[in-house]
Amino acid sequence: MDLPALQQQLRDFVAARDWARYHTPKNLVMAMSVEMAELVEHFQWLTPEESVALAQVDAKRDLVEQEMADVLLYMLQLADVMNVDIEAAILRKMKLNAIKHPPKV
Amino acid sequence: MDLPALQQQLRDFVAARDWARYHTPKNLVMAMSVEMAELVEHFQWLTPEESVALAQVDAKRDLVEQEMADVLLYMLQLADVMNVDIEAAILRKMKLNAIKHPPKV
């Protein structure tokens, strides 16, 4: 996935709509948390088994995918305005997690 | 960013800790929403200007980056268990957004 290219496209999208003034880190994070809840909403009344089965139903998975994308689009924009290297952040956190949670023997 | 390689690493990480039984889509989404709120927490009392300035303070941006990574790690795992192609989902949503929100002339 070419993150810088996606982020450039998003910057152009935002500029063409004159939305940049709304895109403070604070607002992007709030908007992302709202999209996250729209993702949660699809699962709120499901049993664990139903939540597993949902991925097999194309029409439902499709809706979930869109919510996942909404979260990620704000994440890419947040990273962009904050100058965060997403890939480096992920790799670093995986190393920290491996230390924090040693594997069971 | 090589998503399939990251997802394979995460699968191995989860298997080594015997956590897969907890990783239903429902639980992953819940856990992701909790990490999202930890990201929100860094910004809750800031003015818009302070939220912009935060990215300039390395120690603070570092903490924010870690919360961003936590959200993304669960997102990668959710995509993996649901067989969602993240890149395709993002590209598709960008097209839908361009239709939903036509640019200002």
Next chain:
Amino acid sequence: MDLPALQQQLRDFVAARDWARYHTPKNLVMAMSVEMAELVEHFQWLTPEESVALAQVDAKRDLVEQEMADVLLYMLQLADVMNVDIEAAILRKMKLNAIKHPPKV
């Protein structure tokens, strides 16, 4: 506010719709977090000043009120199924907060 009477009404409402089986604490908390985000949504792009001014616009405050009520209705139901005394919980937390955050002199 007569909480036990409200909770009895909600129990009757849920029973009449055969929803009790969905109302595990886990699901109620998830659903409440979704309603919370609908409350957040009203404020996501506002400046601090606009968020203060919103309360003066009846039509907007009305919508915010409804989201607040949605969160509270799930909270009353969660307290009911978990046998939590909301008023006691609030009073106890206020005492803990007073110790945790001593007033500035």
Next chain:
Amino acid sequence: MDLPALQQQLRDFVAARDWARYHTPKNLVMAMSVEMAELVEHFQWLTPEESVALAQVDAKRDLVEQEMADVLLYMLQLADVMNVDIEAAILRKMKLNAIKHPPKV
């Protein structure tokens, strides 16, 4: 529950700490959503049955109660700064819900 008395106590608490300038509706809603996620966190990895059983374990229910109270304390403060009558809002929403979701026959 005497809401106006609680809200007066919270106003005094906030004034004594010089926090009122942080308490815009936008910030209160953000902070409330963070407390909500701390409530969610207690349930994220539980099965439905474990989430029901949690209420029987005093030490665990005690922690959940505290998170519930944290959400409610911000809700009381939001209602206060926005001049929302919480009880009226709840009663009105219950009527709207009864119309929106007619009982099963």
